[in-house]
Amino acid sequence: MQKPWYKQFWPWFLMLIPFSVVIAMTITLTIASGYGDNPMVVDDYYKKGRGINAQVEKVQAAQALNIEFTFKQTDDAFSLAYTSGKPSQFSALKVNFYHTTLAEKDFTVTLTADAQGVYRGRLPANEEGKWTITITPFDGSWRVTQQVHLPAYRELAIKPLTYGV
Known part of the structure; x- marks a missing residue:
């Protein structure tokens, strides 16, 4: 007599792969949303370059x-x-x-x-x-x-x- 599916190893192993991806995605999303946009990104590079020349x-x-x-x-x-x-x-x-x-x-x-x-x-x-x-x-x-x-x-x-x- 064969065991029911939920008592076998392979179905759980195969379901573990997508569940681990969902957990990793949740962790990544939590970290990314906690830090927001990077304030070091400059929108206007030309103005920033002119400012650097003035500082030099x-x-x-x-x-x-x-x-x-x-x-x-x-x-x-x-x-x-x-x-x-x-x-x-x-x-x-x-x-x-x-x-x-x-x-x-x-x-x-x-x-x-x-x-x-x-x-x-x-x-x-x-x-x-x-x-x-x-x-x-x-x-x-x-x-x-x-x-x-x-x-x-x-x-x-x-x-x-x-x-x-």
Whole structure:
């Protein structure tokens, strides 16, 4: 006497293949819908290219002025100080922190110098990973960009490098 179909191996094995595809599709759909559209995609490449050229000119201006900073981090505080190219009058600095992969983590801090010429600011709590720091003066005449890993346990040099544009 033959066993009923539901007690045999082959029908269950053959049904397992389409069911596993349905489960994999559900997992993929859940992951894809959780992240939405990629904000790093640019609609107008021409305008973006012109903007990059303008930023290169600002980096070249920083190179001509020989501007360089030291970046120190202590817990959730950081400091910036000129090591070269120090201006005669300190102006406010705009410091942008761009996360490498998550645009919603990006933030900007505006800093003013203290009596010793050191700029001090605070970082959001528990910000770790690879960041691009961009420093510009209040008038936007030059720009310095550097990629760093936070938390930074040592003093870092931030110089105007054209590849960071």
